[in-house]
Amino acid sequence: MSKVKKKIKTIRIDVDKCNGCRSCEMICSSFHANPQYSSNNPARSRIRVIRDPHKDIYVPVYAGEYTESECSGRDKYTINGKEYDECAFCRASCPSRSEFKEPDSGLPLKCDMCESDPTLEKPLCVQWCLADALIYEEREEEVEEDVKQEEIEVGLESMVDKYGLQKILDTVARMKKKD
Amino acid sequence: MRYAETGYNLEIDLTRGNIERVETDPKETELYLGGLGTNAKILWDRVPPEIEPFSPDNLLIFGTGLxxxxQAVGCNRTIVSTISPQTQLMAFSMMGGFWAPELKYAGYDKVIVRGKSPKLVYLWINNDKIEIRDAAHLKGKGAVETQEIIRKELKEPKAQVSAIGLAGENRVFYASIEQGKSSASRGGIGAVMGDKGLKAIAVRGTKDLNVAxxxxxxxxxxxVMEYIKFREANPIKGVIPILARLGSPQEMAIHDEQWHTENFMWGNSRTRRKDFWSEDIHKAWTETMEQxxxxxxxxxxxxxxxxxxxxxxxxxxxxxxxxxxxxxxMAAFSDLDFGFKIAQRATEYGVDSYSTPQVMAFALELYEAGILTDKDFPGMPADTEGRFYWLLDRIVRREGIGDVLANGTHWAAQEIGKGADAYAHNNIKKHEQLPLKLSMLNPIYFLMYCTGEKINITQIEGQFPQAPFNTREEREEFVDGWFQVPDEKFKQYFLDWEPRGDNSNPYYPNIEATCEIVDWQEMMHYIDDALGTCTGLSSFHLKPPYHIHNFPKFVSSGAGIEMDEAVLTKAARRNRNLIRAVNIRRGMRRADEKPPEDHWKKRFPELETELLDAYYKYKGWDNQGIPTRESLSGLDLAYVADDLEQRGIIKK
Known part of the structure; x- marks a missing residue:
């Protein structure tokens, strides 16, 4: 089984260091404006500081995947005596909240780590966070390229359940012919 | 398309419950920039001097800087302008925080409030949807808790709310407007808001703001960001810690308060405690703060x-x-623990934390002097801390002696009589000042105190060191890399300024240099207040990231208004003269322009007269401090000259 090296880009978030200035939101929306930097609007940002100053809650969160339906979670977490909604840590653009949606069209937003050509040294939110609440990290991970046989079987079994084995076999045969 | 600004103001008439969205004239932006400048233009045009502060015709303007x-770092100031009940002049208190940017994202540059609501209301601005909402349930609520209640009932945790507390509702002359950690406190603008029956303004905006x-x-x-990093890594040497680093004085971060506690006055700005600070106090106060x-x-x-x-x-x-x-x-001769506790109540009440403690210390002095007696203070506790709480509770409710004290030391002294005047000793233009009493007259500060219309010295000073450095070497080190100066000559003024001898206060800097130094410091503040830049990154600081050389570029590339240093300097001067004209029209004259008598021990009446004469002349004002027609016309303010002439203030 062969292994490949993958570059993982991540941002480490230190909620204790955030002082709630929202520069990250501002510069994110500005970078993604068209033309670039021509406007800004934190409501379009792909990072949000979930803040509740009176409860001393400051959580910068990056936009992740879009989801059609809201989750059944929404539990409360108490950390160091402070109560957080589960949503405070969730990256999803989801129906239960207004975060990570374009304010006009409602289209979902997703962080792209400020992908651009030429590549930026660090995403802009990290560059503009002088409080060091956001730390950019790149790490290499070795992952196995080959997919395990059992995993394919698990997937196929559910297809078979749904369509029947004969239909699946026919489909595979047809696909093979195309190649 | 408009850049940096939205091009729209909201006009709210609380008497009729009318709301209008009004497009502004881009030419006005070119002339007055925005923020304080355009606020002043509106007050000049629409609030003639006959209008009393508590008249429905007085305007309360929440302006955002241009x-x-x-994206400009630290440009977040809300500039609130109205006619002050305390000074009877134009008040322009300001606050940082999040309110001004939110208003811009909602699509407006200003909220202009006129009239009076028959019942307590609040304003809810949600992009294009604006409502005047009932605030009966918020009556008497704290300024901080009101913000939370409104966010909850609107189900909009992201709304930014500016609110008044009980003090504003009861028109205390030094009531503040509170918003998050910020507040617009000076000049009693919270009282005008309360007089209008307006408890709060909540804003939420999700629109784009464009730059040119x-x-x-x-x-x-x-x-600017890079320079902030540089300044953080390289604090300025030879000055006290709060001036060495950028930002509003870092009082929340530092523990060493020797400088303030031993140099500023305690009580009713009377007592200096030169040996106050000790290791024990340092330890105790540090513990209080950290807790x-x-x-x-x-x-x-x-x-x-x-x-x-x-x-x-x-x-x-x-x-x-x-x-x-x-x-x-310090006003109560107490400690930090007391300070944090009473400030909590005072913040909820919404009062200015400069004037309020001083008013209470003033009342207790009058009591000790027998001018006020036991019957003025029925049931007042015996300890000073208890008395402060007792007084605070009565002032914001205007109960008994509190009703008199709620008008500030100047008006209270007038009402009390019996020589109470002498105890209202720390005022300029009827407004309480920082408790500073010094020895030798500093000519630069003399002029700033006299002519400042911002009332607060911290909002006038900044670019030039407060005092000379001891050695030539230290001074040379300071001027090295001082690129913020508008002209190289300022470096020379500082290099030659010495703590003792011929080149020391009060005769050095000489009169001409003093005028130039004051003019520069003041100009930078007027630019900040029009653009909405925080003075903590700009005019309050030595060697700030924003200065006369990069501001014009910010305005031209941001707002698309062609600008260079000369044009910006002229705009700042225009705003300066327009504000002066508003106040001159309301009766302000040379006699009003004097620091407290006891501000310095060593005074020089002849020199002081010469200084003020020279500065008025330098500014293009006559001997009474009234801008001349010639200087007004040169600043495109001929219409101001016409008005002053019609009123007989300027002679034909």
């Missing part, structure tokens, strides 16, 4: 951490910044 809400030449503008922003301070916090789009969340065990959480930390402890 660059607020753009994005790449150029962002490059400037990045340069209550949960986090250092910022304003919108600014890396400085000038505020703090304060949670005193057993009391609701509130936020604090700057010198509010020490005004209550």
């Amino acid at each position: 660059l607020c809400g753009t 030449r994005p790449a150029e503008f962002l490059k400037l922003c990045n340069e 209550v301070r949960t986090r250092l916090i910022s304003c919108y789009n600014c890396p400085m951490k000038c505020g703090a969340t304060i949670t005193v065990p057993g009391l609701p959480t509130y936020m604090m910044k700057c010198f509010s930390k020490l005004t209550y402890p």
Whole structure:
């Protein structure tokens, strides 16, 4: 089984260091404006500081995947005596909240780590966070390229359940012919 | 398309419940920039001098600076302007925080409030949807808790709310407007808001704000960021800690208060305690601070951490910044623990933390002197701390003696009589000042105190060191890399300024140099207040990231208004003269322009007269401080000259 090296880009978030200035939101929306930097609007940002100053809650969160339906979670977490909604840590653009949606069209937003050509040294939110609440990290991970046989079987079994084995076999045969 | 600004104001008539969205004239932006400048233009045009502060025709203007809400770091100031009940002149108190950018994102540059609502209301601005809402349930509620209640009932946790407390509702002359950790406190603008029956303004905005030449503008922003990092890594040597680093004085971060506690006055700005600070006090105060301070916090789009969340065990959480930390402890001869506790109540009431402690210390002095007696203070506790709480509770409710004290030391002294005047000793233009009493007259500060219309010295000073450095070497080191000066000659003024001898205060800097230094410091503040830049990154500081050389570029690439140093200088001068004209029209004259008699021990009446004569002349004002027709015309303010002439203030 062969292994490949993958570059993982991540941002480490230190909620204790955030002082709630929202520069990250501002510069994110500005970078993604068209033309670039021509406007800004934190409501379009792909990072949000979930803040509740009176409860001393400051959580910068990056936009992740879009989801059609809201989750059944929404539990409360108490950390160091402070109560957080589960949503405070969730990256999803989801129906239960207004975060990570374009304010006009409602289209979902997703962080792209400020992908651009030429590549930026660090995403802009990290560059503009002088409080060091956001730390950019790149790490290499070795992952196995080959997919395990059992995993394919698990997937196929559910297809078979749904369509029947004969239909699946026919489909595979047809696909093979195309190649 | 309009850049940096939205091009629209909201006009709210509370008498009729009318709401209008009005397009503004881009030419006015070119002339007065925005923020304080355009606020002043509106007040000049629409509030003639006959209008009393508590008239429905007085306006209360919440203006945003021209660059607020753009990418420009630290441009987040809300400039609130009205006619002050205390000074009877134009008040222009300001606050940082998040309100101004939010208003811009909602699509407006200003909210202009006129009239009076028959019942208590609040305003809810949600992009294009604006409502005047009933606030009966908020009557008597604290300024901090009101913000939370409104956010909850609107189900809009992201709304930014500016609110008044009980003091504003009861028209206390030094009532503030509170918003998060920020507040617009000076001049009693909270009283005008209360008089209008307006409890709060909540804003939520989700629109884009455009800049004219994005790449150029962002490059400037990045340069400012880089310079902030440089200044953080290289504090200025030879000055006290709060001046060495950028930001509003870092009172929430530092523990060493020797300088303030031993140089500023205690009580009713009377007593200097030269040996106050000790190791024990340092330890005790540090412990107090660390126990209550949960986090250092910022304003919108600014890396400085000038505020703090304060949670005193057993009391609701509130936020604090700057010198509010020490005004209550020092006025009451108490300690930091008392300060944090009473400031919580005072913040909820919504009162100015400079004037309020001084008014209470003034009342207690009058009591000790027998001018006020036991019958004025029925049931007042025996200890000073208890008395402060007792007085505060009565002032904000205007109960008994509180009703008199609620008008500030000047008006209270007038009402009390019996020589109470002598105890209202720390005022300029009827307004309480920082408790500073010094020895030798400093000519620069003399002029700033006299002619400042911002009332607060910290809002006038900044670019030039407060005092000479001891050695030539230190001075040379300071001027090295001092590129912010508008002209190289300022470096020479500083190099030659010495603590003793021929080149020392009060005769050095000489009169001409003094005028130039004052003019420069003041100009930078007027630019900040029009653009919405925080003075903590700009005019309050030595060697700030924003200065006369990069501001024009910010305006031209941000707002698309062609601008160079000469044009910007002229705009600042125009705003300066327009504000002076508003006040001159309301009766302000040379006789009003004097620092407290006891501000310096060593005074020089002849020199002081010469200084003021020279400065008036330098500014293009006559011997009474009235702008001349010639100077007004040169600043495109001929219409101001016409009006002053019609009123007989300027002779034909």
